[in-house]
Amino acid sequence: MSFLHNLSPEDREMLISLPYRVGYWISQSDTSGGDDSDEEELQALSNILNGYAGEIFVCETVQVIISHTVRAQEQWPKWRENVGDVPEDCKRAIYILTQAVDEKEVNAFKQHIMEVGEAVALAFRELEDHSFIAQMKLKMEYRKLESAAKKRGVHYKTFEEFLNISPAERIALEWLAKALNINYAI
Numbered sequence: 001m002s003f004l005h006n007l008s009p010e011d012r013e014m015l016i017s018l019p020y021r022v023g024y025w026i027s028q029s030d031t032s033g034g035d036d037s038d039e040e041e042l043q044a045l046s047n048i049l050n051g052y053a054g055e056i057f058v059c060e061t062v063q064v065i066i067s068h069t070v071r072a073q074e075q076w077p078k079w080r081e082n083v084g085d086v087p088e089d090c091k092r093a094i095y096i097l098t099q100a101v102d103e104k105e106v107n108a109f110k111q112h113i114m115e116v117g118e119a120v121a122l123a124f125r126e127l128e129d130h131s132f133i134a135q136m137k138l139k140m141e142y143r144k145l146e147s148a149a150k151k152r153g154v155h156y157k158t159f160e161e162f163l164n165i166s167p168a169e170r171i172a173l174e175w176l177a178k179a180l181n182i183n184y185a186i
Helices: 009-028 034-054 060-071 073-081 086-100 103-122 132-151 159-164 167-180
Strands: none
Touching: 009 034, 009 060, 009 073, 009 086, 009 103, 009 167, 034 060, 034 103, 060 103, 086 103, 086 167, 103 159, 103 167, 132 159
């Protein structure tokens, strides 16, 4: 897709690195779970990026960008060291894409970036407090969020999926959805 070649090197690298950096940023938003969670979340990130790069039903913009992300795998450690301001880079990416591709492609890109973040958050359950009171608080929070999603006409996760997303990851996903300007049930 020629639009990548028309970008400055900085904008091109920002766009190509963004899918990976989004996933890593979500992973690092929660420090509980230790190395086990990091490994599982990084594996989930690699799996989803490779899946999108090879998927034939993904929109062209997403496939081109994520294919470049996967081909630049040797850069992933560098991107981990310098994650940058992911929400601001998402806003910048949307602006750049709006100038280069049609709205349908931009919306697909936003949705796939959100899915990358959610897949990483779902990869490992970092729940540490297993007490009865903690479980009841979680169930009440889940019901509140589920009800709010239903009122907006948005599908909400199962309780098991909800448990896999820590409060810190939920906040990071909310920031991501806001930066992407999409309606997303966290």
